[in-house]
Amino acid sequence: MTGVELILLLPLIVLSGAAVAVMLAIAVRRNYLAAFLLTLLGFVLTIMAVALSPGGPQRNVTALFVFDDFARFFIGLITGAGLFVAVLAFDYFRQQRGQFEEFFIMLLGATFGCAVLVASRHFASLFLGLEILSVSLYAMIAYSRDREISTEAGLKYLILAGVSAAFLVFGMALVYAQTGALEFSRMPYITASPDEPLDIIVLAGFGMIIVGIGFKLALVPFHLWTPDVYQGAPAPVTAFIATASKGAVFALLLRLFAQTDVAFYPPLYVTFVILAIASMLFGSWLALLQNNMKRILAYSSIAHLGFLLVAFMGRGHIQSTAAAFYLTAYFVTTLGAFGIVSLLSPGERDAEWIEDYRGLFWRRPFVAVVFSVMIFSLAGIPLTGGFVGKVLVILAGEQAAQWALVVVLVTASAISLFYYVRVVGIMYMPAEAGGADRPALPGLSLQGGGALACLTGLLVLLGVYPGPFLDLVRDMVTTVYAGVLPR
Amino acid sequence: MMLPVLILVPLIFGVGAYVAARVSVAAARWIALLSLAGNLGLSIYIWIAYFGPISLAGVTGPWVLEWDAPWIAPLGVHFHVGMDGLSLLLVVLTNLLGVLSVAASWTEIEERPGFFHLNLLWVVAGIVGVFLSLDLFLFYVFWELMLVPMYFLIAIWGHENRVYAAVKFFIFTQFSGLFMLLAIVGLYVLYGSQTGGTFEYANYIGAPIPRGIAMVLMLGFFVAFAVKLPVVPLHSWLPDAHTEAPTAGSVILAGLLLKTGAYGLIRFVVPLFPWAVADFRPAAMTLALIGILYGALAAYGQTDLKRLIAYTSISHMGLVLLGIFAWNSLALQGAVMLVLCHGLATGGLFIFAGALQERTKTRDIRVMGGLWSTVPRMSGATMVLALASLDLPGLGNFIGGFLVLLGTFRAYPVYAAGASLGLIVSTIYSLRIIQAVFHGEKTVDWKIADLHPREVAIMAVIIGALIWLGLYPQPALDTVQPSLNVMQQTPARGPAQTPVDATPGAP
Amino acid sequence: MLMELWVVPALPLAGFCVLALVGKRLSRWLVAGIGAGSVGLAMVGAIYFSHDFMAFEPTGHLYRESLWTWLNVGGFSPDIGLYLDPLSVVMMLVVTIVGFLIHVYSIQYMAGDEAYSRFFAYMNLFVSSMLILVLADDLLILYLGWEGVGLCSYLLIGFWYQSAANARAAIKAFVVTRVGDTAMAIGLFLLFTQLGTLDIQEVLVRAVRQWPVGSATAIAAAGLLLAGAVGKSAQLPLQVWLPDAMAGPTPVSALIHAATMVTAGVYLIARMHDLFIIAPPVQTAVAVIGAATLVLAGCSAMTQFDIKRVLAYSTISQVGYMFLALGVHAWSAALFHFMTHAFFKSLLFMGAGAVIISMHHEQNMFKMGGLRKQLPFTFWTFLIGACSLASLPLVTSGFYSKGLILWSVWATGHPVLWGAALLGEFITSVYTFRMVFLTFFGEPKGEVSARPGPIILGPLVILAFFSTVAGCVHIPRPLGHFRLFARLVEQALPVPPMQPLPIATEVVFQLLMQGSVLLGVAFAYVLFLRRNDLVAAWTARPAGNALHRFWFSGWGFDWVYTTLLAKPYVWFAHASRDDAFEWIYRGIGAINRGLHEQLSRTQTGLVRWYAVGIVIGAVLLLGLVVFL
Amino acid sequence: MATIPIHYGLLLAALLFVVGLVGVLVRRNILFILMSIEIMLNAAGLAFVVGGARWGRADGQVMVIIILTVAAAEVAVGLALVLRFHGWFKSLDADRASEMRG
Structure with missing residues (x-):
């Protein structure tokens, strides 16, 4: 291993090192604040490592990893998400009784798994990263010991993730058995020409890989776990699942199908189209009259992943840029939304029912405005990042001549408007007289408010002046195509 | 630099009003009023300076004022605003109605006045932005942006069924707007590379778009504008929204928001897709006819005063649609005049309805009647407004309606003759307003106050403007004419275009 | 000398403005003075101008006065202008003289009415509109006056608005005449489209030049104008409004519904005689x-x-x-x-x-x-x-x-x-x-x-x-x-x-x-x-009674219009109260809600069912991949 | 070894996978569900072995070891969760856990 490779690996090293450091610190002395601060430090150092690492296209480290700009971008994004989740979790668990220092180890571990996923160029590292992420998540989801639903959610996720991992790994095995390739880059030219049909076992293998990935991304019909897990998990963990976990898997999907041509063989292509359409529509319909905020956000995340798939439906700079930008906006938005749910949660339960938010604007204007901005971004209203993201996705879809998909996208957006507007509306209603029996929602801490303000600022910046960031995204993300011969 | 100021002033002072309301409610109202009045002054100054006898404008192009700055460079989006006669008049109207609606809600809005004025001013800003945008992307941004504060205006300060109405309004307009977004992006994707990869509106005029694609893209735009206008099967949101909105909301909705639809059709749909418009014309004109008659019919059947007025808007906007699709200078000028005057007259009617509701706490005309002697000033003012809406000569609406019909008749006599029935049905519903509220026997012995001086001033401004536009509309017509000329010439520029204006003229 | 003819219609208009704006605050004598005085001055003016007209015999026996261009769009540029020829001289004289006398009469006749100033305001507006009508140089101005007198007729029929019947009669008058007016408006469109102007004299000249006698266009144009005239002058088949119009105060009936307004149709046809001749x-x-x-x-x-x-x-x-x-x-x-x-x-x-x-x-x-x-x-x-x-x-x-x-x-x-x-x-x-x-x-x-x-x-x-x-x-x-x-x-x-x-x-x-x-x-x-008994005996018989009732009800026109037009319209209007199109959107809403409910049922909360979901998805996906 | 066609091996792996899958679906006891998942993972391992044998490379076998390790980690966390589950529900019936739905 050369020095350059070591530097390239630095983000992973720092992340895992931080996990170990937190563990050791806890072993020495239990201190919630210290564990939190160490975690923060770990995340910040990781981000610095990402920023400082040389980057560029095709920075392979061993057969397993590649630290090109694409990976750097997504590691940075995911680490950022981890950082915000840490801040949220710090406030969230402070409200509860018990010892929560170990949570941060899990968080760092899960983030590490995500980073591995994003940087992997090999089935082995893919699987490892995925499992590191999953195992950490099992524990994180079930972390609120005194809540029944937390355990229930953890167990559901455990079983279903296990099944899906089995699908994934079996699919890999099929592909391997037929092609002998475990590295993505060795798979592009499985057939001599695109007209020639692909070997059926390879196709089946990729099909099963899609099942595994589809589960993680909560695409319809692999989405059934989403609302239950979102609801049962502690709010910061939900935020992490919705963002970092999905983002990492999506990045992996992008890389896998950027390096291989497989996705554009008609059968798989059609599959993706169907998955996208089903996810967009079903997600929106499921959320329509839902009263639980976390479940609404769960269903809406299903729809949003469907939107993302629209951008995925072409292979070009516009598509990958659109996807990355959309994902970024979605990260910021989702973190903000779950952040509010998390920060407003009193110790004994989560602030998850929309009735909790009735009249919020008149009591807590700042929080309500932040939440409104987040919801508007989810709904794709201008001057938020979500809007620019949606425009880019439509652009990408139309560029790929996916007219049916964009029309479905628009329709699903319209359906989803109903529940977004409902949530916003509730916040601006006058608080009802009988609302006194609900426990008061806790106030914001400095760091919590700061995090929210920061996210809002980011979101508005992405919406109002997205140009520079767009350039950055395009330059970084398109490195994923480096080394792939155009076909 | 004046154009961004026109947009920024309400935005900034909206926040100002919100902050000020924490200290003093009156301060918030005055800030809102004065900022909009300032804006109005600025726009009138522009009018006089650039369209008056001694014009500051150079001879180049239709845009007397322009401001351009790159915005989202990677996509070629510019913050490009420009003003010609058409947008100028609409901006003047916007600011005028803005001032009037602030004044009209002076005593109506007691709750949360700060946030109210914030929303009100932001709607105005959004609408001004819509009228000024020359970049399709920017246009869409403003288009969507004005909906959000409007949603709040309805949902927070509306009447009984406000949440339903607000959500309906929001979904209808957003959904249709998304189709426009598809069309805008479609234009960009398909023809952007040939025009330098921008969203610049002017660049797409005369683009060689094949017929089929042009029709699809045109329909994308049309749907968005048709919902706003509204065209009949898509009008369902309007009665609810108008009825439930607070007075200022209704005024802005009827007076301005609907006009953005008309503006969009004039500015974008026809110049961008002349061919497709020609193909679509029979359908659009039929829809217009249905709208004129159905709106009037449904208006007559209402018992809720604001709902009644709302349906009259549908009828009038059908006439506007007819005029736009007839696309000759007479009909277009008529449509613009109608847009202006309908904004004033219907805005005035909603102010009246709001004032009445504030006093009687009801909008049900079945319990009204015989109010003339109780509120003579209100009655007289409403009478004039009702007469305006039945196209009485001497008031501005007549000029608009007459020109639309005249222009349409030149090219499509059958449609014009059908639309002329609108003159009869509009009489029926307009007189019903008067009869039900002011005439007849008193069903309930209302003891209510007549218009206050503030309200009298509002009505005086509206009526004065209507009479002015009715008797000497030439300044307005002259202001619009150059931009209409430009738009009517544009089809000739494109290589694959055929002229749209197939006016037979005299045989 | 013939000039400043505009003063004649302007005087009553000024009277209207004063009375409408501040009439309530003026004393009754002042109101009467302004109301009758403005018309009286107009009468003096009219007599003066008529005398001048006949004394000086202007070239071509006509005098035109253009005030300003109303609007100028795409070749359509009607002037606000006045036109005096013997025809309008007669009309102007009759309108002002009769109008003035009726105003004087009203001073005492309406003396007990609480809305004294409103009455005179409307009456002044009427006289002004009527003068504009008869002096109009351009068909559009004529139309302005035409609608103006219709409006005043409406206002004055419904003057005692407290009675719903009066208000109904007023609306009936307005709407029925509006039917004719609409036909007339279409006639104007036709004239302008074909002849390119609405200036009355120019229209007549061009019509005679362009259209042979009996040409279809000429017939259509004249027919449409006739419809307008029929409505305003209460001729068959649009005469139904006039008997009900008697709900207004009697001076109104005298002035509007006898002497002047109802003859506007006569004036229109006389004014457009060349068109009718061809x-x-x-x-x-x-x-x-x-x-x-x-x-x-x-x-x-x-x-x-x-x-x-x-x-x-x-x-x-x-x-x-x-x-x-x-x-x-x-x-x-x-x-x-x-x-x-x-x-x-x-x-x-x-x-x-x-x-x-x-x-x-x-x-x-x-x-x-x-x-x-x-x-x-x-x-x-x-x-x-x-x-x-x-x-x-x-x-x-x-x-x-x-x-x-x-x-x-x-x-x-x-x-x-x-x-x-x-x-x-x-x-x-x-x-x-x-x-x-x-x-x-x-x-x-x-x-x-x-x-x-x-x-x-x-x-x-x-x-x-x-x-x-x-x-x-x-x-x-x-x-x-x-x-x-x-x-x-x-x-x-x-x-x-x-x-x-x-x-x-x-x-x-x-x-x-x-x-x-x-x-x-x-x-x-x-x-x-x-022999009163003869009539009584005759009307007692069935045939006589039927004929009496038939004539009494104005030959059943009202019944026909009510049954065929008014009632269906009202019925449809009430049916449209809850907008039929609304059902489309309710339907869409219901479909979405139904889908939401059905899909929600798939969220059973059972982990094994969720696994089944994954398996079903996988099977479908593999089937698709393998068999496509 | 080479005499056994590769498809037989894959078929066997697939059968094993389906057995595990059916186990997940039909068993209500959480322990058995976890075991069935193990079977599915091992089926994948078998397929890797078959593939490795076909291409004569070691990376297939390496994958098996990774799978085994990961499965062990997963089971460790899984069993802890099962304990907690039992603590709440006093049962190992997976169907009891249906607090959240809709």
Whole structure:
């Protein structure tokens, strides 16, 4: 291993090192604040490592990893998400009784798994990263010991993730058995020409890989776990699942199908189209009259992943840029939304029912405005990042001549408007007289408010002046195509 | 630099009003009023300076004022605003109605006045932005942006069924707007590379778009504008929204928001897709006819005063649609005049309805009647407004309606003759307003106050403007004419275009 | 000198503005002064300008005055301008003189009304609009005045708005005339589209140049204008609004619904005569409509109880005469009758008004009677008006004007129409003297509460004078052949194409007409003064009763319109109250809600079911991948 | 070894996978569900072995070891969760856990 490779690996090293450091610190002395601060430090150092690492296209480290700009971008994004989740979790668990220092180890571990996923160029590292992420998540989801639903959610996720991992790994095995390739880059030219049909076992293998990935991304019909897990998990963990976990898997999907041509063989292509359409529509319909905020956000995340798939439906700079930008906006938005749910949660339960938010604007204007901005971004209203993201996705879809998909996208957006507007509306209603029996929602801490303000600022910046960031995204993300011969 | 100021002033002072309301409610109202009045002054100054006898404008192009700055460079989006006669008049109207609606809600809005004025001013800003945008992307941004504060205006300060109405309004307009977004992006994707990869509106005029694609893209735009206008099967949101909105909301909705639809059709749909418009014309004109008659019919059947007025808007906007699709200078000028005057007259009617509701706490005309002697000033003012809406000569609406019909008749006599029935049905519903509220026997012995001086001033401004536009509309017509000329010439520029204006003229 | 003609319509308009804005704060005398004074000044102006016009004889017998360009768009540039020729001189004079007298009359007649200033405001606005109508240089301005008078008619019919019936009558008047107005508007579109202008003189010149006689376009254009005229002048089939319009105060009926506004249609046709000449079928239609209307309305007039409704039907009938005259190209005869009719009909209305206020606002003639003694002044003036209406020979103006019409009809070769007109003469004198006998003769049935004061009687006397002598401006050949009026009018209107018939024939026809008139008077005398039982017996029979009811209800037009148009419209309107299109969107909403509920059911919460979901998805996906 | 066609091996692996899958679906006891998942993972391992044998490379076998390791980690966490589950529900019936739905 050369020095350059070591530097390239630095983000992973720092992340895992931080996990170990937190563990050791806890072993020495239990201190919630210290564990939190160490975690923060770990995340910040990781981000610095990402920023400082040389980057560029095709920075392979061993057969397993590649630290090109694409990976750097997504590691940075995911680490950022981890950082915000840490801040949220710090406030969230402070409200509860018990010892929560170990949570941060899990968080760092899960983030590490995500980073591995994003940087992997090999089935082995893919699987490892995925499992590191999953195992950490099992524990994180079930972390609120005194809540029944937390355990229930953890167990559901455990079983279903296990099944899906089995699908994934079996699919890999099929592909391997037929092609002998475990590295993505060795798979592009499985057939001599695109007209020639692909070997059926390879196709089946990729099909099963899609099942595994589809589960993680909560695409319809692999989405059934989403609302239950979102609801049962502690709010910061939900935020992490919705963002970092999905983002990492999506990045992996992008890389896998950027390096291989497989996705554009008609059968798989059609599959993706169907998955996208089903996810967009079903997600929106499921959320329509839902009263639980976390479940609404769960269903809406299903729809949003469907939107993302629209951008995925072409292979070009516009598509990958659109996807990355959309994902970024979605990260910021989702973190903000779950952040509010998390920060407003009193110790004994989560602030998850929309009735909790009735009249919020008149009591807590700042929080309500932040939440409104987040919801508007989810709904794709201008001057938020979500809007620019949606425009880019439509652009990408139309560029790929996916007219049916964009029309479905628009329709699903319209359906989803109903529940977004409902949530916003509730916040601006006058608080009802009988609302006194609900426990008061806790106030914001400095760091919590700061995090929210920061996210809002980011979101508005992405919406109002997205140009520079767009350039950055395009330059970084398109490195994923480096080394792939155009076909 | 004046154009961004026109947009920024309400935005900034909206926040100002919100902050000020924490200290003093009156301060918030005055800030809102004065900022909009300032804006109005600025726009009138522009009018006089650039369209008056001694014009500051150079001879180049239709845009007397322009401001351009790159915005989202990677996509070629510019913050490009420009003003010609058409947008100028609409901006003047916007600011005028803005001032009037602030004044009209002076005593109506007691709750949360700060946030109210914030929303009100932001709607105005959004609408001004819509009228000024020359970049399709920017246009869409403003288009969507004005909906959000409007949603709040309805949902927070509306009447009984406000949440339903607000959500309906929001979904209808957003959904249709998304189709426009598809069309805008479609234009960009398909023809952007040939025009330098921008969203610049002017660049797409005369683009060689094949017929089929042009029709699809045109329909994308049309749907968005048709919902706003509204065209009949898509009008369902309007009665609810108008009825439930607070007075200022209704005024802005009827007076301005609907006009953005008309503006969009004039500015974008026809110049961008002349061919497709020609193909679509029979359908659009039929829809217009249905709208004129159905709106009037449904208006007559209402018992809720604001709902009644709302349906009259549908009828009038059908006439506007007819005029736009007839696309000759007479009909277009008529449509613009109608847009202006309908904004004033219907805005005035909603102010009246709001004032009445504030006093009687009801909008049900079945319990009204015989109010003339109780509120003579209100009655007289409403009478004039009702007469305006039945196209009485001497008031501005007549000029608009007459020109639309005249222009349409030149090219499509059958449609014009059908639309002329609108003159009869509009009489029926307009007189019903008067009869039900002011005439007849008193069903309930209302003891209510007549218009206050503030309200009298509002009505005086509206009526004065209507009479002015009715008797000497030439300044307005002259202001619009150059931009209409430009738009009517544009089809000739494109290589694959055929002229749209197939006016037979005299045989 | 002829200039600043605009002052004439502007004066009443100024009066309106003052009264409308500050009228409530002014004293009653000031209101009356402004209201009547502004019209009086307009009258002075009108007389002055007319004198000038006749004295200076401007070139081409016309004077134009352009104030400003109303609008100028795409070749459409109507001027706001005034046009004075003998035709409009006559109209202007009649409007201002009669208008002024009625205003004076109203000072006392309306004295007790709380909305005194509103009344005068509306009346002033009316006079102004009417003057704009008759002085208009351009069809668009004419349309402005046209709609303006319609508006004032609406406002004044519904003046006593507290009664829902009055308000309904007002709406009916407005809507029915608007139907005609709409046709007229379409006519204007057609004219402009084909001829490229709406300037009246230019339209006529170009029409004659462009269109051959009988061309379809000309017929269409003239027909559409005719529809407008029919609506405004309450001719068949749009006459239904006028009887109900009597809900307004009596001076209003006198001014608007007798003397001036209802003759706007006559004016329009006369003004556009060149257009009608090149559309012979329309011209015939005008005559036929006139003849039919005069007979039908006359029959209805014979059956009414309400004195004002008798006069209303009579107005319809008399305007029918004018239409008949127009239809046979007897332009000056129509205009002549318009003038005399304005005098005697407003006299009759004002007399009836005097009776009505004397009788506690009683309008039913059967509850009056014997008023000859109690209200002598009123009686005599009313009688003069009635004689003129019935055109009793020699001393009444109606004799001359209607005689001219009948003679013109015959002389232009329309014997059938002439027969109808003659029948109309008979009917006219029957209902006129029925009214006189029932009201002023016989036994007194009610008591007289108040006697009309001098301000009411003054205008009556003046109008009685005019009703008597106005006929002298045109005296037929057998009696001296004095053609002052016709000579004046023929400067603007063509001479009717009369056959040169010997004077003896004219004498014979005059006698025939007089015979029918006198027969009618006798008939009325017998039936309504001597043998009341005959009428009662006749109407008691089924056939008689049916006919009576049929005539009484105005030949069932109201019933037809109500059943075929008004009721379905109202029904549809009420059906549309909850917008039918709403159901589409409710349906869409319900579909989405249903989908939400069905899909929510798949979220069972059972982990094994979720695994089944994954498996099903996987199977479908693999099936797709493998078999596609 | 090479005499056994590769498809037989894959078929066997697939059968094993389906057995595990059916186990997940039909068993209600959480322990058995976890075991069935192990079977599915091992089926994948078998397929890797078959593939490795076909291409004569070691990376297939390496994958098996990774799978085994990961499965062990997963089971460790899984069993801890099962304990907690039992603590709440006093049962190992997976169907008891249906607090959240809709």
